[in-house]
Amino acid sequence: MSRFLLVVPPLVGHINPLVGVAAELVERGHEVAWVGVPELVRGLSGEHATVFPADAGDVTKVRDRPAGLRGMAALRVLWTDLLVPMADFMAPGVRAAIEEFVPDVMVCDQQAMAGGLLAELLGLPWATSASTPTELTTEYLPGVESWIAEQVDGLRERIGDPKSKIDPRFSPDLVLAFTTQALTGSDIEVGEQVRFVGPSIGARPLVADFPWERLDPARRKVLISLGTANPAAVERFLTVSAEAALARSSQLQAVIVDPSGALGEPGDNVIVRPKVPQLSLLPHLDAVVCHAGHNTVCESLWHGLPLVVAPIRDDQGDVASKVVEAGAGIRLRFTRATDRHVGDAIDRVLNEQSYHEAAQRIQRSFRAAGGSVAAAEHLERLSRKQHAVASG
């Protein structure tokens, strides 16, 4: 039996992959505790999860960045307004949790850098949870790379071991990547400590009602969802998507996730909901239009569905490129796509067999990769190895 401490930021997409891993570790007789924002972790992982609180600061400022803030400008704000202050905020909570729980192994999300920094400082074995493959596969321009390194160095001075050279985004012993090389491409170079375990998709609680009786078996169905990004940024894209769906009412039904209620009720073949039970809905669908958030992309491909991707920012452009290169979808420009672009792309992914075939190829690789079971096995191996080193 080993004790695993999971360090997570207050970001749903970063907690979700570890929910299944935590359940699997408990199933195998291990002790698991979390460090993060307790209400959020318990909402996703269950009421009985042990969660040590870590104040993460205000994440809404970055979540609600305006639509125009994209590319490298968005990356700069992501680091200065979210990743760096969040690590500073979380450090005391993470430290207190380590002292109280006394873990054998820490599992640190790539964006919760306080975890990796403190594990290094205190000499604890740790693994990285890479909920999106972008940090593993992106070759940043040298100017961007060195700017990021400066931010990490500053954090290491304040809360880590100033003498260490370890990057808190990459454990030297084990990096769990919740995807497979069928999606990332097999020609990318990653460190030998990286393990592609595939998506960790568990049975998540139904979070929303859905009018299942409205789904029409005679028409093909697409989900149009831009995740939890801020409503002002997504309204235009949802509006043109609804127009594209309306123009295809005889053969198409669209389910549109519209958190702000801006769309109203555009027509009989467009089902508009503020949120949907996505995992329950996907088996009924034929394609997905999304912002290339890694969770939605993986859940769609898990069900073998082709994609239309309109990346907004952060890792989404990179994930969208991977979808396109794998042949499983079509990329649109988020701020400029019209109803014609969206409609044409939907027609193509529905009608051209190659998109289905690529999506199903990735689906098979995902289901063969082992997911949370494989992740738990790698973590057990790390724990045993460290134990052998300590006692030998």
Add this chain to the structure above:
Amino acid sequence: MSIEYAPLAADADVVLGEVAGMIREVLEEYEPEDLEIGMATRFGEDLEFESIDLVAMADHLNARYGEVVNFAEYLASMELDEIIELSVGQLVEYIVACLRAVEGG
């Protein structure tokens, strides 16, 4: 990818016209009707270029100027803030300087 070019000229107006043509090729069917491309136009905020667009731009520049203009090396020399603010004019001036260096032998 079917732009027809005149012989190389180290002239800012000529180069601006060529670069603007490449930008329109990259934006393709997404080119806004009222798009004006001048020296002050920024790749990030004004043109909403994404990483893949810069890669496409590098291909166009290479097709036109060959080894004379090394766009990848130019980007590699920049700080993050400079990449964010990069304007069409800066790229044009860089290209003109590269062409002049070759002309000067």
